[in-house]
Amino acid sequence: MDGVDLPERIGDYAVERELGAGGMGTVYLARSRGGRTVAVKVARPELAADPHFRARFRAEVDAARRVGGFHTAQVVDADPDAPAPWLATAYIAGPTLSGLLAERGPMDEARLRLLGAALAEALQAIHDCGLIHRDLKPGNIIMADDGPRVLDFGIARALESTRLTFTGAAFGTPGFLAPEQAQGLEVGGAADVFALGAVLVAAAGGHAFGEGTPMVLMYRAVHEPADLSALPEGVRPVVAACLAKDPTQRPTPKGLLDLLAPDTAPAQDTAVHPPTPPSPVVPPAPTPVDGPAAPSTAGAVAHAATVTGAPRAEPPLAVPQQPPLPPGTKTAPPGRKRTGPLAAGAAGALIVLGGAAYGVYASMGPGSDETFPQATHELVIPESIVGGAYGWNIENRLPPDPQPDSEGQRGSTHFSADYTVTSTGLDDGAAFRTVKVYGSSGRYKAPEEHRDALMRAVTVTGRESVTDPPRTIRVPGSDVDFRCETVDQQTVCGWGDDNTTVAITFTPTASLEVAAAETRKIRDDLRRPIAKQS
Numbered sequence: 001m002d003g004v005d006l007p008e009r010i011g012d013y014a015v016e017r018e019l020g021a022g023g024m025g026t027v028y029l030a031r032s033r034g035g036r037t038v039a040v041k042v043a044r045p046e047l048a049a050d051p052h053f054r055a056r057f058r059a060e061v062d063a064a065r066r067v068g069g070f071h072t073a074q075v076v077d078a079d080p081d082a083p084a085p086w087l088a089t090a091y092i093a094g095p096t097l098s099g100l101l102a103e104r105g106p107m108d109e110a111r112l113r114l115l116g117a118a119l120a121e122a123l124q125a126i127h128d129c130g131l132i133h134r135d136l137k138p139g140n141i142i143m144a145d146d147g148p149r150v151l152d153f154g155i156a157r158a159l160e161s162t163r164l165t166f167t168g169a170a171f172g173t174p175g176f177l178a179p180e181q182a183q184g185l186e187v188g189g190a191a192d193v194f195a196l197g198a199v200l201v202a203a204a205g206g207h208a209f210g211e212g213t214p215m216v217l218m219y220r221a222v223h224e225p226a227d228l229s230a231l232p233e234g235v236r237p238v239v240a241a242c243l244a245k246d247p248t249q250r251p252t253p254k255g256l257l258d259l260l261a262p263d264t265a266p267a268q269d270t271a272v273h274p275p276t277p278p279s280p281v282v283p284p285a286p287t288p289v290d291g292p293a294a295p296s297t298a299g300a301v302a303h304a305a306t307v308t309g310a311p312r313a314e315p316p317l318a319v320p321q322q323p324p325l326p327p328g329t330k331t332a333p334p335g336r337k338r339t340g341p342l343a344a345g346a347a348g349a350l351i352v353l354g355g356a357a358y359g360v361y362a363s364m365g366p367g368s369d370e371t372f373p374q375a376t377h378e379l380v381i382p383e384s385i386v387g388g389a390y391g392w393n394i395e396n397r398l399p400p401d402p403q404p405d406s407e408g409q410r411g412s413t414h415f416s417a418d419y420t421v422t423s424t425g426l427d428d429g430a431a432f433r434t435v436k437v438y439g440s441s442g443r444y445k446a447p448e449e450h451r452d453a454l455m456r457a458v459t460v461t462g463r464e465s466v467t468d469p470p471r472t473i474r475v476p477g478s479d480v481d482f483r484c485e486t487v488d489q490q491t492v493c494g495w496g497d498d499n500t501t502v503a504i505t506f507t508p509t510a511s512l513e514v515a516a517a518e519t520r521k522i523r524d525d526l527r528r529p530i531a532k533q534s
Helices: 051-064 097-104 109-128 156-161 189-203 214-223 233-242 253-260 341-347 423-427 447-459 512-526
Strands: 013-021 025-031 037-043 075-079 086-090 141-144 147-150 350-352 359-361 377-380 390-402 409-421 434-444 466-473 482-487 490-496 500-507 527-529
Touching: 013 037, 051 075, 051 086, 097 141, 097 189, 109 147, 109 189, 109 233, 109 253, 189 233, 189 253, 214 390, 214 447, 233 253, 377 434, 377 500, 434 447, 434 512, 447 482, 447 490, 447 500, 466 512, 482 512, 490 512, 500 512, 512 527
Parallel strands: none
Antiparallel strands: 013 025, 025 037, 037 086, 075 086, 141 147, 350 359, 359 377, 377 527, 390 409, 409 434, 434 500, 466 482, 482 490, 490 500
């Protein structure tokens, strides 16, 4: 709110008003001593206290200063060593792309091509300076009078380096997140091209991966084809190429310019990104198709008329579920095909379906890395938890999803399930209406780090507001610490032990102590010893 708790100055800049807040911190409109307006982004206190963030922030700012081009907001000043590190960019007047779409509706094919070409030029300028944006989305694109401008480049990598547990743009925004990014793998410029494809779907009035919780959106990005039904036919092949699961099959920004504006660039140059660490999901390469010619400048995009998109079928909010199996049936979990050493571990990860629960566990037989904790416990998803206070919502759960082995985990499998309060819970005065569980079962060298990653994954939106900062709580009688916070309209708690890491979201919000106490009860219901094999 204007005039409330505003700093008078940040560096040499006089603060005029707050522009907004996001994952990194607060953005202010400020004015230089010479009268020029700038946007100053100030880091959250949690980040300011982390030396890893400061070191990465300093390096990223140095690189960001070199970014030029027509379609970025120039970095003009920064102070990584200030009590609260800050970054100043040229202030660009205009609505965000998300605001413009809300006001005027979807774009037609000509405008989509102009927008895509402008964003490709921006990414090319960013990548040429050795940066990766990591969080390209409609809210980070300003539709200025002279064309789109990309904001917040060079920031996400610094956020990604922090070891603190807080919500932010550290891992990008689900719905625009590339599969390799969602899986925590190494990312390159191809991740930004994937996000550009999702932005174009949004600009056409659609959602590349539907709507739902952050975890559901990330699951779809990794496993399911994008929904391109909102796009005009002429640009679907180009956007499909951007949204390829395999990063090596996506066009480069230069290749995108050739596809989107072929009259101003040689059409034969459609190079793809060089190989990056492989993603487990590798579909066939899409075939680039040149669409109709379009002007190469994007100056008219911000104020051009838009048209209503064609009717489209909305994708379901829940991912397809496999049918229940007869009691006692064992089957390998759905998910990615694996080869090599990982295949043996995946083959040992069995899903036991039948009765009131199914468990997720991994084989720890010969060949296991003995430097990892032993597999002593597994996770289950019972039909009800906390003495029947919450019942399982079968329509809102993800099938078990085996994860790649890494330096910190072995035999890990993710799952999620939603619970809603039952009549029993209402009678007993249950504290919450809904309980959403996001879990991982396996072996972890640093389980609390996996817990923190899960908590970030279920809360990050790019516009979240932290009401209660993260706090560690040891509930009487518990043998682990619970990490809890309140973000937007939900309270989130999580735990991490040698074999199980879980994040739980509760609505409506409650005190962190109440949520931690409920989490302790849920942990007792979800975690059980692994039966010894004879």
